[in-house]
Amino acid sequence: MAVLLATFPFVVKDPFWQNVAVLVLIFATAATAWAVLGGFAGQISFGHSLFFSVGSYATAYVVIHPGLSPWVGMVGGALLAAIIGTIVGFPVFRLRSHYFSIATIAMQQVAFVLVTNTEQLGDASGLAIPLRSPSLANLQFSIRDKTDYYLVALAIFAISLFVVWFVLRGPVGYYLRAIRDDEGAAQTLGVRARRYKLYAMALSAAITAFAGGFYAMYALFVDPSVVLGVGFSILIALAAILGGAGSLWGPLLGAALLVVLQQFTRTMYSGAGTGLDFVIYGILVMLIGIGEPRGLAGLVGRLRGRRPA
Amino acid sequence: MAELPQAVVSGILIGSVYALLAVGLALIWGVMDIVNFAHGNFLMVAMYATFFAWSFLSLDPLLGTFVAVVVLVALSLATFYVVIRPVLRGTVLSQMVVTFGLLLLLQGGAQMLFTPSARAVVHPWLDGARFVASGVVLGGPQLGAAAVAIIGLIGLWWLLNRTEVGLAIQAVAQDRKAAEVMGVQPDRIFALTWAISGVCVGLAGAMLMNFYAVDPAVGFQFGLIAFIVVALGGFGSLRGALLAGIAMGVTQDVVGLYLPAYGLAAIFVLYLLVFLIRPQGLLGAH
Numbered sequence: 001m002a003v004l005l006a007t008f009p010f011v012v013k014d015p016f017w018q019n020v021a022v023l024v025l026i027f028a029t030a031a032t033a034w035a036v037l038g039g040f041a042g043q044i045s046f047g048h049s050l051f052f053s054v055g056s057y058a059t060a061y062v063v064i065h066p067g068l069s070p071w072v073g074m075v076g077g078a079l080l081a082a083i084i085g086t087i088v089g090f091p092v093f094r095l096r097s098h099y100f101s102i103a104t105i106a107m108q109q110v111a112f113v114l115v116t117n118t119e120q121l122g123d124a125s126g127l128a129i130p131l132r133s134p135s136l137a138n139l140q141f142s143i144r145d146k147t148d149y150y151l152v153a154l155a156i157f158a159i160s161l162f163v164v165w166f167v168l169r170g171p172v173g174y175y176l177r178a179i180r181d182d183e184g185a186a187q188t189l190g191v192r193a194r195r196y197k198l199y200a201m202a203l204s205a206a207i208t209a210f211a212g213g214f215y216a217m218y219a220l221f222v223d224p225s226v227v228l229g230v231g232f233s234i235l236i237a238l239a240a241i242l243g244g245a246g247s248l249w250g251p252l253l254g255a256a257l258l259v260v261l262q263q264f265t266r267t268m269y270s271g272a273g274t275g276l277d278f279v280i281y282g283i284l285v286m287l288i289g290i291g292e293p294r295g296l297a298g299l300v301g302r303l304r305g306r307r308p309a
Numbered sequence: 310m311a312e313l314p315q316a317v318v319s320g321i322l323i324g325s326v327y328a329l330l331a332v333g334l335a336l337i338w339g340v341m342d343i344v345n346f347a348h349g350n351f352l353m354v355a356m357y358a359t360f361f362a363w364s365f366l367s368l369d370p371l372l373g374t375f376v377a378v379v380v381l382v383a384l385s386l387a388t389f390y391v392v393i394r395p396v397l398r399g400t401v402l403s404q405m406v407v408t409f410g411l412l413l414l415l416q417g418g419a420q421m422l423f424t425p426s427a428r429a430v431v432h433p434w435l436d437g438a439r440f441v442a443s444g445v446v447l448g449g450p451q452l453g454a455a456a457v458a459i460i461g462l463i464g465l466w467w468l469l470n471r472t473e474v475g476l477a478i479q480a481v482a483q484d485r486k487a488a489e490v491m492g493v494q495p496d497r498i499f500a501l502t503w504a505i506s507g508v509c510v511g512l513a514g515a516m517l518m519n520f521y522a523v524d525p526a527v528g529f530q531f532g533l534i535a536f537i538v539v540a541l542g543g544f545g546s547l548r549g550a551l552l553a554g555i556a557m558g559v560t561q562d563v564v565g566l567y568l569p570a571y572g573l574a575a576i577f578v579l580y581l582l583v584f585l586i587r588p589q590g591l592l593g594a595h
Contacts, residue, residue, distance in 0.1 A: 038402075044402070044405050091584060102540050105533055105536070106580050106581055109577045110577045112574075180402075230529060238413075241409070245402075278416055279414055282410045282414025282416075285410030288406065289396060289407035289409075290392070290399075
């Protein structure tokens with residue numbers, strides 16, 4: 001898998017597929033972050049575009065106004081998102097997961113209205129990021145060949161995956177899974193459920209925002225109806241659920257399926273395809289929910305396990 | 310200056326419809342501990358059913374109400390048997406995931422079949438029945454919708470508290486196993502709960518269709534409103550749902566009067582504020 005990912009841009013030079021690959025990695029990063037909360041802590045968020053857009057806006061803002069490096073905005077955005085996530089999580093995590101899902105949507109809706117009515121953030125039209133000389137520090141590269149963008153996206157994804165793996169392999173991972181499976185039992189055993197859910201929230205929000213910052217630099221534009229839209233929250237959740245939110249590679253698989261299917265239906269059926277991809281996702285998600293809650297990753301594992309030696 | 314009273318009255322009328330919509334969600338949530346994320350899209354289906362009964366079968370939207378209710382009961386029962394029953398013993402995650410899938414399916418299906426354009430019923434019969442009282446206009450469709458919503462809520466209250474079936478539903482909600490021991494079949498009660506929820510959403514959607522255009526995106530907006538009414542009102546409380554529904558309708562219309570961009574956002578802020586102080590909702594018990 002890792003070799004495949006690392007060599008992809010050197011083998012495939014077609015700009016269409018390179019673009020698809022960059023989008024897959026951005027979605028995979030956000031979905032991996034979502035899965036920390038959704039898959040491991042059992043808290044389904046439908047408002048992750050809030051965190052994504054915090055990263056996007058923070059990055060665009062520091063590039064436009066003080067003229068700083070976008071990396072400053074990405075790190076700042078990640079910290080800000082972690083703080084917002086903790087503030088949101090604090091009251092919500094006293095309750096069961098349904099309330100959490102609803103509160104995340106409400107937060108995202110409020111944020112959308114506030115941001116689209118704030119002049120410094122470009123109102124409803126968003127922020128355009130000015131072109132600078134291409135370099136890693138400016139996070140801008142030649143637009144003809146997306147290899148550099150791909151490599152940065154891959155690095156961000158790899159680091160995110162490593163951080164998530166590192167955190168979840170230790171006691172925190174066990175606590176979170178215990179909370180997900182039976183919060184009452186976990187608390188009886190002395191696991192401070194709320195505290196660990198807050199850790200998961202902060203980590204999830206920070207990584208999502210980082211991905212959002214990169215996305216802003218890649219698109220060179222922050223469009224609130226995209227990055228802060230409900231649709232985006234749903235896509236992030238969808239990628240993780242499709243792929244298997246409880247496994248490390250699942251979100252990447254899910255993101256790949258999602259972006260490819262989306263590009264495919266949009267190119268094949270143009271406008272009419274906008275409904276078709278949702279119909280397919282919907283059926284897939286229901287089948288996964290009923291038959292294989294571990295998602296595509298679980299399915300792959302199952303097929304491997306059944307293969308005769 | 311009849312604007313403020315007008316906004317309050319409009320808010321109360323639409324709020325009653327929110328309440329009827331929300332109890333459909335709350336009932337399933339309370340009895341089965343399952344959240345139907347597709348609830349708002351069920352409303353969308355009811356609205357389309359009313360619309361097509363009007364445009365294809367030339368049925369008066371009021372008669373279309375029966376079509377909407379039948380369609381919704383069928384949809385709810387199908388959802389229960391096909392999608393929900395297989396995950397009843399599954400994890401909370403898989404229970405949340407399946408209705409999320411249903412949301413996507415209904416939304417995408419509506420976009421494919423009916424295109425994203427908005428459709429409205431023209432000149433419904435109720436349009437003629439409007440009242441003006443000291444400068445405040447009571448639109449016929451809105452008034453009719455609120456009346457049906459209130460009657461629906463009273464009927465539901467009666468069903469749940471004054472009939473044997475209703476008591477059985479409450480018993481299952483309180484303790485599934487104990488109810489089973491007493492001879493109640495939870496499976497049947499669950500199916501019944503979904504059917505009742507279908508009636509509520511069918512009524513709400515059909516009445517809404519008399520004054521609100523339908524497009525594939527309405528499901529999301531109203532679904533969100535239903536969730537917030539339920540969470541705001543607290544579980545298992547019909548009075549809570551009615552209060553919360555009206556509170557949301559009034560907040561939305563009054564804030565929308567002064568700050569048009571913030572009408573919908575105001576109800577989310579209201580929810581988040583209540584949430585910080587009383588997470589279990591206004592009249593919630595736990």
